[in-house]
Amino acid sequence: RAGNLKMRAALLLCLVCVASAVPVHERNVAFRYANTFGNHMVLQQAPAKANIWGFGTPGAPVKVESTAGGMASTTVDEHGIWQVQLDPVVATSTPVNITATSGQEGADLLDVLYGDVWFCSGQSNMQFTVATAFNATEEIRDANNFPEIRLFSAALVASLTPLTELQSVMQEWSVASNTSVGGPAWKYFSATCWFFGKETYKKRRYPIGLIDSDWGGTRDEAWSSPEALKVCNASIPSPTEGDLDSALRYVQPDQLGAVQAGPDPNTASVLWNAMVVPFLRTSIKGAVWYQGEANCGAKADTYKCTFPAMIDNWRTNWYLASKAQTSLNFPFGFVQLAAWNDAKNATCGDSACPVGVVRWGQTANYNHVPNIKMNNTFMAVAVDLGDPSSPEGDVHPRYKQQVGARLALAGQAIAYEQAVYWTGPLAQSASLATDSVTVVFCNEGAQGIQVKHGVGFEILQNGHWIETPVIQHQKNSVTVAAGANTTAVRYNFYQAACMPEVGIEMCAIYALEEGLPAPPFVLSL
Numbered sequence: 001r002a003g004n005l006k007m008r009a010a011l012l013l014c015l016v017c018v019a020s021a022v023p024v025h026e027r028n029v030a031f032r033y034a035n036t037f038g039n040h041m042v043l044q045q046a047p048a049k050a051n052i053w054g055f056g057t058p059g060a061p062v063k064v065e066s067t068a069g070g071m072a073s074t075t076v077d078e079h080g081i082w083q084v085q086l087d088p089v090v091a092t093s094t095p096v097n098i099t100a101t102s103g104q105e106g107a108d109l110l111d112v113l114y115g116d117v118w119f120c121s122g123q124s125n126m127q128f129t130v131a132t133a134f135n136a137t138e139e140i141r142d143a144n145n146f147p148e149i150r151l152f153s154a155a156l157v158a159s160l161t162p163l164t165e166l167q168s169v170m171q172e173w174s175v176a177s178n179t180s181v182g183g184p185a186w187k188y189f190s191a192t193c194w195f196f197g198k199e200t201y202k203k204r205r206y207p208i209g210l211i212d213s214d215w216g217g218t219r220d221e222a223w224s225s226p227e228a229l230k231v232c233n234a235s236i237p238s239p240t241e242g243d244l245d246s247a248l249r250y251v252q253p254d255q256l257g258a259v260q261a262g263p264d265p266n267t268a269s270v271l272w273n274a275m276v277v278p279f280l281r282t283s284i285k286g287a288v289w290y291q292g293e294a295n296c297g298a299k300a301d302t303y304k305c306t307f308p309a310m311i312d313n314w315r316t317n318w319y320l321a322s323k324a325q326t327s328l329n330f331p332f333g334f335v336q337l338a339a340w341n342d343a344k345n346a347t348c349g350d351s352a353c354p355v356g357v358v359r360w361g362q363t364a365n366y367n368h369v370p371n372i373k374m375n376n377t378f379m380a381v382a383v384d385l386g387d388p389s390s391p392e393g394d395v396h397p398r399y400k401q402q403v404g405a406r407l408a409l410a411g412q413a414i415a416y417e418q419a420v421y422w423t424g425p426l427a428q429s430a431s432l433a434t435d436s437v438t439v440v441f442c443n444e445g446a447q448g449i450q451v452k453h454g455v456g457f458e459i460l461q462n463g464h465w466i467e468t469p470v471i472q473h474q475k476n477s478v479t480v481a482a483g484a485n486t487t488a489v490r491y492n493f494y495q496a497a498c499m500p501e502v503g504i505e506m507c508a509i510y511a512l513e514e515g516l517p518a519p520p521f522v523l524s525l
Contacts, residue, residue: 042209046088053083091206115207120193122291124216140182195404228313280321300354303361339386356493380406386500445511448475
């Protein structure tokens with residue numbers, strides 16, 4: 001393991017020092033911080049050290065001082081890059097100023113807070129802004145009450161080679177306010193990221209930094225490094241007519257003006273190169289992710305490998321580039337896909353069912369997280385938060401407050417190790433009787449499960465998936481009708497599960513007291 005990390009460290013050193021155009025040391029660049037830094041930012045609190053880095057003249061000395069009491073010095077390397085680590089600082093609401101000097105040149109970072117930094121990424125449902133969510137006016141006004149939450153948004157850029165820093169910034173570090181949270185639709189600020197951060201702040205009561213880096217209509221392979229894709233022998237399929245993975249299916253017209261010239265964003269690794277690599281030196285608490293719709297077409301079944309591989313690879317590279325100041329096992333949260341595009345509320349039967357496949361693949365086909373392939377992960381189930389009448393398209397539900405709240409609740413359990421209920425009922429086992437199948441749940445909640453209706457179950461009988469009704473339930477079990485030669489049972493394995501045309505929170509199975517839905521599952525008999 002140690003030898004592996006050393007080899008990867010050498011590779012990563014090359015990766016983070018390569019720019020897509022002119023090398024830094026060939027430019028006439030003044031002494032400065034990298035453009036992921038700025039006034040009003042949040043730096044990761046103790047026990048991590050904050051990584052501070054930027055550009056200057058190769059060979060020049062650099063000294064960085066903080067009003068929090070830390071000082072560090074270094075020399076600009078041959079690539080024109082300098083990097084230091086400041087002593088750990090516990091979370092504080094007292095503003096800190098940081099000054100970097102090199103000879104007669106200097107640069108300041110003002111009004112810096114220490115707290116937890118979260119990296120938010122994915123496709124259009126992460127890019128979906130507060131301005132387009134439900135209760136937007138009230139939520140945007142309320143943002144003025146959270147000045148200790150700070151926000152940063154990367155611009156939409158794709159690159160065939162790794163970038164040292166961002167090619168462009170959508171929103172520089174800003175104090176949360178009605179202006180910074182309520183920016184233009186599809187530009188800033190991410191609704192899921194904001195509501196996750198806001199709810200997390202309410203629980204932690206110290207500064208939270210939110211970095212938003214996402215692009216609508218993109219597959220997870222675009223956000224994965226070549227090394228991660230090799231784990232799954234993965235490539236991005238060419239779009240065909242009717243595929244759900246066409247980027248235009250998820251990109252709004254007014255997004256296109258923000259896109260920088262470059263390769264197709266659904267080219268393998270181009271968003272990893274341009275919108276993840278520039279942040280790898282940054283010390284972070286963790287990441288949250290909302291993506292998967294664009295993978296619901298060709299090769300949907302590869303998601304069970306590419307998604308866990310991406311998470312593992314992000315963790316390794318962040319750990320190495322941050323010089324061990326970001327945990328090798330940092331918490332990673334994600335949203336399990338909501339319902340869309342099926343007004344009939346029909347089960348999949350024997351059809352390919354790519355949405356069900358990707359939802360299941362989001363757990364590496366384990367039905368729940370954390371699991372052996374996805375350790376230290378947490379999930380917000382959103383299958384019951386469909387929005388067929390969304391003016392942004394039914395693939396873009398406006399119920400982002402609920403998504404953010406569920407994600408933050410799960411984060412309290414996994415990232416902050418709090419004793420809170422967050423999973424919803426989890427299918428544990430299934431057994432076959434003469435004419436029925438009984439599914440037993442664990443983590444069913446304080447008062448057991450609630451069955452709102454009998455829709456959503458299928459059995460695999462004689463090699464065919466058949467919809468089947470609920471015939472009875474107990475505090476921790478559900479029994480559905482079955483027949484001879486039944487070999488498996490599954491739940492909510494279809495696109496518009498949970499009757500979104502009726503309303504939200506209309507799945508069949510919930511924790512009665514806590515109101516959280518059971519995630520989709522597949523169990524063999």
